[in-house]
Amino acid sequence: MIKVYGVPMSRAMRVLWALEEVGQPYELVPTHFLTDAHSPEYLKINPNGRIPALRDGELVLFESLAINLYLARKYGQMLWPKAVADEGRAYQWSIWALTELEGPVITTLMHRMFLPEAQRDPKKADEAAEGFKKPLAVLDGTLAGRQWLAGAEFTIADLNVASVLMLAPMANLDLSAAPHAAGWLARCTARPALAKARATPG
Ligand SMILES: N[C@@H](CCC(=O)N[C@@H](CS)C(=O)NCC(=O)O)C(=O)O
Structure with missing residues (x-):
């Protein structure tokens, strides 16, 4: 197994x-x-x-x-894109999630929530929150014209990016300037499979 x-x-x-x-x-x-x-x-x-x-x-x-x-x-x-071009998009968005999006999200989260209070640096959190605006705008611009990132259905491209972006609300990162990305994130995080995963004890 x-x-x-x-x-x-x-x-x-x-x-x-x-x-x-x-x-x-x-x-x-x-x-x-x-x-x-x-x-x-x-x-x-x-x-x-x-x-x-x-x-x-x-x-x-x-x-x-x-x-x-x-x-x-x-x-x-x-979950796997049907067209080869969409496979390319799945690789692109997965790498983008780690290289462009995750850094600002995790830094904000650490300095606003996870680090012991004495180790939190509000300046680092605010700088990261500022840096978050650029990848958020990129995602929002893409999703203005489409429902999903790679093809006509939810695919692993959506799961991979959403699994990073879904940490943003926990870090108090505001998505209101990005209604398309926010709507897409809500569609992704409403999936029953995520609810099952979240119910895992431990
Ligand atoms: N790029 C890696 C990052 C993995 C990662 O940093 N995981 C954290 C937990 S969320 C960890 O194991 N940290 C332990 C450490 O860095 O010592 C991935 O996405 O799998």
Whole structure:
């Protein structure tokens, strides 16, 4: 059976969401990012010392959004784009989510919510919130003319980007200037598979 290493309150949620979408049975191997991720046993699975990681038979993968592209390609007929051009869009948006969008979102979240209060820096949070406006505008502009990012249906491109953007409200990042992106995010996060993933204990 597929194994996911991680805990739900982490980037592992992205992979749990994808697994629920594709309907494959899996086992969540509790692996906490602060402790277990640096153990010698886990470093053999992901030498980066980060979660999530995935084992599927002989294959071991790290990088949450790459794992999701693999799961969609292998198991998710409905999630994988139908046209090759849309496959290109799925790669593009997945890499974009990590290189353009995630940095500002995570920095804001850390400095507004997750770090112990003494370590929070409001200036860093505000700068990151400012930096968030640019990728948000890019996404909003794209979604002004279409319902989904890669083709006519919800695909792994949407899941991967939404799994990063859905952290924005937790960081008090305002989406009101981006109604198309906000509407699309609401469509993505209403998916029953995400509700199932969020119900994972741990
Ligand atoms: N780009 C990686 C980032 C993974 C990552 O940073 N995970 C965090 C938990 S959400 C972690 O394991 N942090 C432990 C550490 O950096 O020591 C991915 O998307 O999988």
